[in-house]
Amino acid sequence: MSPAPVLRTSRRTTLGGALAGVALLAGCDLGSDDPGSAPTPAADPDDPDTGLVEEVVDDLVATLAIVEAVRHRHGSLRRQLGELAKVHRAHLEALGSKERPGRPGPRTADADEALALVRRREQRHQRLLTDRAVQAQSGRLARLLASMSAAVAQQLAVLPLDKGDR
Amino acid sequence: MTTLGALQVALAGEHAAVYVYGVLGAQTSASATPQLFAAVSDAYATHRDRRDHLTDLVLQEGGTPVASDPAYEIPRGLGSASAVTRAALGLERRSAATYAWLVANTVRDVRRWAIRALTDTAVRELGFRGSPEIFPGARESADRG
Numbered sequence: 001m002s003p004a005p006v007l008r009t010s011r012r013t014t015l016g017g018a019l020a021g022v023a024l025l026a027g028c029d030l031g032s033d034d035p036g037s038a039p040t041p042a043a044d045p046d047d048p049d050t051g052l053v054e055e056v057v058d059d060l061v062a063t064l065a066i067v068e069a070v071r072h073r074h075g076s077l078r079r080q081l082g083e084l085a086k087v088h089r090a091h092l093e094a095l096g097s098k099e100r101p102g103r104p105g106p107r108t109a110d111a112d113e114a115l116a117l118v119r120r121r122e123q124r125h126q127r128l129l130t131d132r133a134v135q136a137q138s139g140r141l142a143r144l145l146a147s148m149s150a151a152v153a154q155q156l157a158v159l160p161l162d163k164g165d166r
Numbered sequence: 167m168t169t170l171g172a173l174q175v176a177l178a179g180e181h182a183a184v185y186v187y188g189v190l191g192a193q194t195s196a197s198a199t200p201q202l203f204a205a206v207s208d209a210y211a212t213h214r215d216r217r218d219h220l221t222d223l224v225l226q227e228g229g230t231p232v233a234s235d236p237a238y239e240i241p242r243g244l245g246s247a248s249a250v251t252r253a254a255l256g257l258e259r260r261s262a263a264t265y266a267w268l269v270a271n272t273v274r275d276v277r278r279w280a281i282r283a284l285t286d287t288a289v290r291e292l293g294f295r296g297s298p299e300i301f302p303g304a305r306e307s308a309d310r311g
Contacts, residue, residue, distance in 0.1 A: 083298065090300045130285075134278045139270035146269040146281040147304040150262070150288035154298040157289050 048137045056132055056145065057097045063125045064088040064099060066106060070118050074111045077160075081118065084155045091148050119159060126152040170227040172271035173220055176280075179264045180217035181234035183257055186241075187213055190254055193244045202247050205293050206254060212290075213261070216283060223276060255294040259305070262287045266303030 064085060071081045089099060108114045126149050133145035167175075187210040196203040224231040241253040265284035269277055288302035299305060 087298070087300055094301070130278070130281050133269065133281055134274065142277060143266050143270040143304060144301070146284055147266055147301040149281060150266075150285045150302040151298065151300055153285045154288050154292060154302060157292055158298055 049141050052132050052136060053095055053141070056129065057092065057095050059125055059128050060088055060092055060095070061097075061100055063121050064092070065101070066121050067118055069106060070114045073107070073109075074114055076111055077115060080158075080160055084118075084122070084159070087151050087155055091151070094144060094148075115160065119156065122152055122156055122159075126156070167271050169272050169276065170224065170229045172268055173224050173227060173276070174229065174232045176264055176268045177217065177220040177224060178232050179261065180213055180220055181232070182238045183213040183261060184210065184217055185234065185238045186253070186257055189240050190244070190250050193250050194247070199247045202251060206250065209254060209258070209290060212286065219279070251294050255291055255296050258287050258291045258294060258296070262291070262303035263305070264303075 067081050067085050067088065071078050071085065092098060106114060106117050108117065129145050129149035129152065133142045133149060136142040136145060187206060190206050191203075191210055194203045194206050221231045241249070241256070243249050244253060262284055265280050265287060268280040269284060272280055284303050288299070291302070292298065
């Protein structure tokens with residue numbers, strides 16, 4: 001997997017920039033009649049999706065913090081969860097944000113339990129992405145969030161099974 | 167683009183997918199490659215269902231569903247299981263791009279359905295030896311390195 005283009009912006013100052021990034025990444029504009037059409041960059045500082053993007057970023061940061069906490073505590077999961085963490089970081093960048101300290105992660109000593117926790121968190125995150133994609137006023141943003149949701153679904157499909165799934 | 171126009175584009179894509187999956191099914195053996203046969207059969211059924219649903223949606227929007235073409239271009243060299251797998255993966259990737267685009271061009275319930283189709287397609291890619299992506303359906307923008 002290749003990384004997404006980097007948007008060098010901080011979270012609170014960049015919603016206009018973030019949505020410009022959405023335009024660049026999503027590569028699709030309402031009014032386009034070609035599914036493979038070229039990107040149409042456009043940013044609106046008064047975008048009605050600003051709050052929605054912030055909510056997604058907050059959830060993404062919290063989800064990534066849990067994944068990283070489990071990775072560091074459970075060496076057996078480090079490699080497998082590494083790809084998941086990479087996807088989340090790329091998604092953060094696409095939304096014009098960066099990783100920042102989240103709440104302390106779970107302290108469970110059992111790797112299976114930790115994996116089950118990650119799975120539940122990712123499922124919750126995926127539902128949020130889907131719901132916000134439906135709600136987004138911007139078609140470009142909706143496309144990006146839907147794609148992010150699909151990426152999480154792919155990662156869930158390749159996560160190792162925990163005891164509850166066996 | 168209007169919702170109706172977007173639905174027609176997606177419907178045209180599903181006509182092509184159903185046709186090509188029919189050909190891929192004919193190239194796949196239930197006894198020699200049972201997993202691939204099952205995956206292709208399941209994909210065929212899924213795309214057929216989506217085609218029918220898109221047809222209904224076009225009618226609900228007051229349109230006349232776009233008809234399928236008499237034939238579609240078939241990938242060359244389908245004589246092996248790996249070639250069929252590659253062709254199926256290519257179909258699913260194009261389908262993902264189409265549904266991501268449909269998401270951008272629709273709202274509410276139709277958009278939610280398009281997201282489900284995109285997600286299903288993205289996961290189905292993995293069954294045809296695809297790798298997880300950072301932005302399924304939006305690769306042309308995000309996954310170029």
